[in-house]
Amino acid sequence: MSSRTETLERGLAQVAEDLLAEDRLVRAVASGRRRTGTPPWRRVELRWVDLKAGRHLQVVRYDATQAHTSNHLLGDAARAEVEGLLAEPFGNWTVETTAHLLSLRVTKKGDAALHTSTRQAPVQASAEHDRAKDRMLAEDDPLFAALGLSDAQGRIKPTRRAKYRQVEDFLRILDRSVTDAIAKGHVRTPTTEDPLRVVDLGCGNGYLTFAAQRFLTERRGLPVRLTGVDVKEQSRDHNSAVAAELGIEATFVAGTIGEAVLPERPDVVLALHACDTATDDALARAVEWEAPLVLAAPCCHHDIAAQLRRGTPPAPYQAMVRDGILRERFADTLTDALRALLLRGRGYRVDVMEFVDSAHTPRNTLLRAVRTGAATTPEEYDDLVATWDLHPRLGELLGR
Structure with missing residues (x-):
């Protein structure tokens, strides 16, 4: 480069x-x-x-x-x-x-x-x-048949259209993020001898994990070494079988995000719809590894919502948390704002962006963090948690 x-x-x-x-x-x-x-x-x-x-x-x-x-x-x-x-x-x-x-x-x-x-x-x-040429991955890609998204004719099943749209939108973000990070030197240029190291924390059944590997290798021509981590042994066994069926070089392990051991520091950390504080566990590991690029799509925000329900809101903001639906939506926003501030304090440039159109899924926020080394001061984070009397999981994991 x-x-x-x-x-x-x-x-x-x-x-x-x-x-x-x-x-x-x-x-x-x-x-x-x-x-x-x-x-x-x-x-x-x-x-x-x-x-x-x-x-x-x-x-x-x-x-x-x-x-x-x-x-x-x-x-x-x-x-x-x-x-x-x-x-x-x-x-x-x-x-x-x-x-x-x-x-x-x-x-x-x-x-x-x-x-x-x-x-x-x-x-x-x-x-x-x-x-079809505009698709990040074509509908008839064997990957989707192996994952149960497409039928025998290579057509996405009507009931799986939303999932396919989610895959496509994620790959567009991944494509732009990896291209930009490599071009600007935040992520090293991978080689055949030292492939791009991608880890997916809380990978589940691997829809987005496999799609990322397939796109980066087949469409972008990048060598990739993929690792998926999930607490369920069923996910490890299922994903290992799919990888073997498709001839994909990937490793899947069963275990908690906090205990995951990798042989080498990852270049890209994915945490896609890890539930509640599992997203915090994933972000903390990414910071620990000093991962150059992090893409996290949070799922559920029960922890902060529960703290808001138990606490006494500061004046004059009682109306924002009095009703359950407003409290949940506010908790979503507050949780991800606090996560972004913590990552910025650890030397990351963070973009909070739309993952997929809300018509397809309510889980449509994505945090994109690129490690630049330029850390911001934490006063804004401290003021927010003090004002609302909160104890965010990610803050605890990062020693705040």
Whole structure:
């Protein structure tokens, strides 16, 4: 991997060269904002597609609620579209080609911080205009049949559509997070001799565990060493059988999150729907391991909700916890806010984001933590727990 700083003009010129290379662009994403302005779209994705009228640059713009797709013919039309997008004040560009990954971040000074890494195994660029090609993992992937999500014809079962959507949305977040973390040097570039070490704490029956391994290896071409941990022996046996059936190199162990022993420090820690304080156990282990990247989707927040129910709320906030449903929702928000503050105090940059649309599952919050080493002061955390007289599990585990 190489890193350097260029003028913004030269950096964007390199991005433009990759975007307009219709034979080698796999996908590109623009996101974020600059100090000098905010782009009109939350996110933009680009790839080349073959339509009846010829090859086009497909641009998908995302606002707060939906996606807007447009197609631009190879040549002047595509070039004009690229020039227009590069003129918008996006703070980040991530570009995947058949041979390399390129990340551009606009610095506070207005320069371009460029990070480039060569793919371990070259991939093919596909320009087929097929909605299935936009999937992170195709419906007919053998993984979904092995997990019981698809039928014998490779179609996702109607009753499992929500789970498939959850898998797809998670993989999009994982894809962006791993790409960005490697490009910026927070996560090392894996090699065949030293694969990306991924551990899933509280992996259950492994839907998202296996999907992560499948996507990172098959779609991204990254070597991965996967470990799943769950307290249930049934989960270990089930997941080991699925891995053997699919020929996936993975290790599953039965035991508590707090007692899990790994041979090497993980690069990526997943904790997806670990119930209640099990999420705190997972986050504490990630901090203990100094894991560079953590993705945690909390499930249930009974601990803080029970403390709010037993305690005396500070004035004038009694109305926020008087009614059960409001107390539960407030506990959800407060718990994850406290977790984010604790992780920031341990040197992590934390994003609290939507995991999957709430229409598909109420468990739709995800904490993404990237270890940067820049720790914040803990006063805000101390003030919150003192005000509400709380004793968060993660705080106890981290000695707060």
